[in-house]
Amino acid sequence: MTNAASWVDENWQGWLAAGLRIVLILVIAVVLRIVVRRMITKLIARMARGASSAPIGRALDGLLVNAERRRQRSEAIGSVLRSVASFVILGTAALTILSVLQINLAPLLASAGVAGVAIGFGARNLVTDFLSGVFMILEDQYGVGDVIDAGVATGTVIEVGLRVTKLRGDNGEIWYVRNGEVKRIGNMSQGWATAVVDVQVGYGEDLDRVREVITRAAEELAKEEPWNEVLWEPVEVLGLDSVTGDMMIVQVQAKTMPGKALSTARELRWRIKRAFDRAGIRIVGTAVQAVPAQEPPPDPSAAVAPPSAMSNPTSPQAQSVEPLPNVPPTGTPPGGGPATK
Structure with a gap:
């Protein structure tokens, strides 16, 4: 009992100093974590406001960012940065506390390294998906x-995650695409889109008149809503794309809002067709030849004649048509001599 009391009396100052150091480390770690997380939140909010207030010219050259896209991108980037900051700060504080308690960290670090290698090999696909998602979000690929x-x-x-991206297909289906499986991405909603329309007219049409009619129809389209916002530049008649023996193909191009190329091309074709009808310009194309209706093949059973009763010599029909036997005339003796009176 005396030895225990003396041991406590000798070491209580060290224990008190160690406890105070541990408390100080924890307080510093918690305060630093709160400050860093708030700084990250403010930085992400400033990035979102800067993207929303970008100049019009810059927005046209870059990508059009909507509110939902900015929100999800900001949340994803903020979540990653906050998680990394918390892991670094709390991990450093834990190692510091263990060193204050005079615990040998060499075996612990060696075991953590081996476990990390094993987990890395087992979950390499998960790590690949996570890292790919982080870079996709940071680079704002979509x-x-x-x-x-x-x-x-x-x-x-419809949703961008750190591991999986959700896509809504044309038929309404939802695709879950792992970020690590994506080798290349074609974004059809960035910058601007191009609507291309090929107009086929007869070989003898006046090209200047054709250009004038198309230009007038395009100008009318650009003045109406909502096409005045969809069209970003005046519709341009590029010229002749090809000439054949009976027709010419005039190519028309329009720069549109991303994702509106198909609808703009359909509306432009509609208006060009109506304008050509009013101007008397004939739209030609490959003539479709009518295929004559083929008669059904003859029935093989109809080509075979039914069996005839005449083919059987014992039938009543065959016997009725059999020639009569050669009977001598009346008055002629059987021997063939002259008849006697």
Whole structure:
């Protein structure tokens, strides 16, 4: 009992100093974590406001960012940065506390290294998906509302995650695409889109008149809503794309809002057709030859005649038509001599 009391009396100052150091380390770690997380939150909010207030010219050259896309991108980046900051700060504090308690960290670090290697080999696909998702979000390769071609699937992005991206297909299906499986991405909603229309007219049509009619129809389209916002530049008649023996192909091009190329091309074809009808310009194309209706093949059973009763010599029909026997005339003796009176 005396030895224990003396041992406590000798070491209580060290224990008190160690406890105070541990408490100080924890307080510093918690305060630093709170400060860093708030700084990250403010930085992400400032990035979102800067993207929303970008100049019009810059927005046209870059990508159009909507509110939902900015929100999800900001949340994803903020979540990653906050998680990394918390892991670094708390991990450093834990190692510092263990060193204050005079615990040998060499075996612990060696075991953690071996466990990390084993987990890395077992979950390499998960790590690949996570890192790919982080870089996709940081580089802003796509966002919510974009129409992308990810190679393995094509559709509209409805959710962007660190591991999986959700796409809505053309038929309404939802594709879950792992970020690590995406080797190339074609974003069809960035910058601007191009609507191309090929107009086929007769070989003898006046090209100047054709250009004038198309230009007038395009100008009328650009003045109406909502096409005045969809069209970003005046519709341009590029000229003759090809000439054949009976027709000419005039190519028309329009720069549109991303994702509106197909609808603009359909509306432009509609208006050009109506304008050509009013101007008397004939739209020609490859003539479709009517295929004559083929008669059904003859029935093989109809070509075979039914069996005849005449083919059987013992039938009543065959016997009725058999020639009569050679009977001598009346008055002629059987021997053939002259008849006697």
